Amino acid sequence: MSTQADFFKGIPKIAYMPSAGPGDVLCFKHYNAGEVLMGKTMEDWLRFSVCFWHSFCGTGVDPFGYQTLHRPWNEGTPMEAAKRRVRAAFEFFTKLGVKYYTFHDRDMAPEGSTLEESNRNLDEITDLTLQLQNQTGIKVLWITCNLFTHPRYMNGAATNPDVHVLAYAGAQVKKGLDIAKKLGAENFVFWGGREGFHSILNTDVGAELKHMANFFKMAVKYKEKIGLNCQFLIEPKPKEPCKHQYDYDAMSVIAFLKHYDLEKHFKLNIEPNHTTLAGHSYEHDIIMASSFGMLGSVDANTGSPDLGWDTDQFPMDIRNTTLVMKTIIEQGGIQPGGLNFDAKVRRESTNLEDLFIAHIGAMDAFARGLRNAVCMIQDGLLPGMVKERYMSYNCRLGEKVEAGSATLEDLEACIKETGEPKFTSGQQEKFESIFNHYI
Structure with a gap:
């Protein structure tokens, strides 16, 4: 079976061309995968990953407008489209030259009318993805379960006031962990999309936090039971869709984990767009998580602070990427996590080529940030000045x-x-x- 699906005809494998001009956008000008910096290749420092949901399931819909992105792989029955998406995705990963991808269970395969049907769908589609992984060497950076889209989760999943909804979420996570083992996922992410509240008047906060902690403990036990060797991650977000979400920011999550004796089982997956929604600077939660030894992975995106909502744009700001990479270098790398592009092309960017251009630009931005951070650390001027500020503690x-x-x-x-x-x-x-x- 060929991995080449020909959804992206005319686009070759993206090459490193450092002398390319400003109008040449289908090549890397800074990202050189095999270049060694401070004992590691760029590829190992950056560990880039493409997300399935925005890049291959996204249609350009937003709260104010209908679909604008009409992708050729989203045709046919739900299962036919799912298989086409997988083939398109692996063609994209191969041409872009990334080694990792991420997905929600419901991105990969459509939900059925029963849990059993949903699980069968997921088994069938992940059989195909496993074949393509084996053929290409591309791996799963992390898997997560969509516990927020279906109407059953309108009042939350692990924090739902109805224990039967919590039970359904647990059954879904159990299957997700089985799939993580099947595909060799290096991480598993929990994002509490609706784990929070809109009104304190109808919410027992203490009970909901305890239920969520016990839910995580069940997941830890099952992970150990099946011998799943992957890192658990929690992704903070302060709001959207809830007025207040329990995983507000890095410090809120760290406090939660320590309070419920879970810190040895989890690290954090930081999304800077979420960090700025919490009122912090772009790099804030990455630095705070790293300071506590809790930075496990990064959802590499950005937002528009002037809009005040989660826009999931591709990161192109070199200042931001430099500060992120400085933190990652200082902690010795981010493995088994990575830089996952949880980002979507704008709904106005309708060409298939735009999907490549967006990822290439972001990868180059992080490559520049990596080189900047290496120079900064090796020169020693700024680190020396910081050290001097604290000399009195000697x-x-x-x-x-x-x-x-x-x-x-x-x-x-x-x-x-x-x-x-x-x-x-x-x-x-x-x-x-x-x-x-x-x-």
């Missing part, structure tokens, strides 16, 4: 504070001996000016 008292052995009496004795602390400039503008040198 003294005896500072070392005791670092070790957690200092007392308030120690602090008082220090001030009685040394007097009022001196002013020390934070030099923010100097840091910003030096950072701009690298981008």
